[in-house]
Amino acid sequence: MEFTRQFPDDAACLEHLWRTRHAPDGEHADCPKCERERVFRCYKTKQGRQSWTCTGCGHHIHPTAGTIFAKSSTSLHLWFYGMYLMASTRCGVSAKQLERELGVSYRTAWRMLNKIRNELMKQDAEPLSGEVEVDETAGGGRIRASDSARGKQYVYAKMSRRPTIWGAVERGGRIKVKVVKSRGSADIEAPMFELVLPSSMIITDEWAGYDHTRVSARYLGHRRIRHEDKIYVQGDVHTQTIEGFFGLFKNGVRGTYHAISTKWLPSYLNEYAWRYNERESSRPMFQTLLENAAKS
Ligand SMILES: [Zn+2]
Incomplete structure (x- = not known):
């Protein structure tokens, strides 16, 4: 209802773009x-x-012109409504849901979702600082009981084919996530060095991929938590914030999309990071999407 009041039809959407992009007074x-x-x-x-x-x-x-709506045969009103739906759900919408809600073809819904996700839900370029938890997890595919039954080697092979999701989060702040090749040092330290400022206190688990000497030399400090000893929380040395995000992402993906292929993983991850970073903002997500759409 709120949406229809603001944007009753195509003309209202176009007028909105005209005013925000070119003419604040409409003239x-x-x-x-x-x-x-x-x-x-x-x-x-x-x-017409x-x-x-x-x-x-x-x-x-x-x-x-120059926006994601240019040259699209889908009406501006449907685009705006699609953005509104994506902004008003906590875990996003699937192409199937959008197809139903908008009455467009599955293919169109899919393309709209990807455009909105990849072009309007961009992670900002500002690096992280402060107390930063860094961690990684396997993305895509689950190890099922039937896999385990086939032996350790099978499970290991299956696991090693899964892409790695790397993430860093400021305590009480923003998050950065990326799909990387492996859990190896080079693959997980590179995004950290790029996306987390040297003035930060780094908190990781005891995974040797984060080389203590190298990380402490580069950063304000490096605290590690020993998961294998089941010491999850030692004072404020924990990585629960980033693990919480990974859990949210995996549950959300399972609930909304059931399963996603490696190919689309970065784009879903991007959407989740964007949502996470928007959560503290006083501005409604739809408003931010509209602004980003006018910018592009
Ligand atoms: Zn002129």
């Missing part, structure tokens, strides 16, 4: 041809589409 915009501010009027083109035209030189501005 005055910079004309690239006249190279100055001009009054623009809205006309309907022969195809709205276009804004400079009253000085006749130059047209299409508010969707």
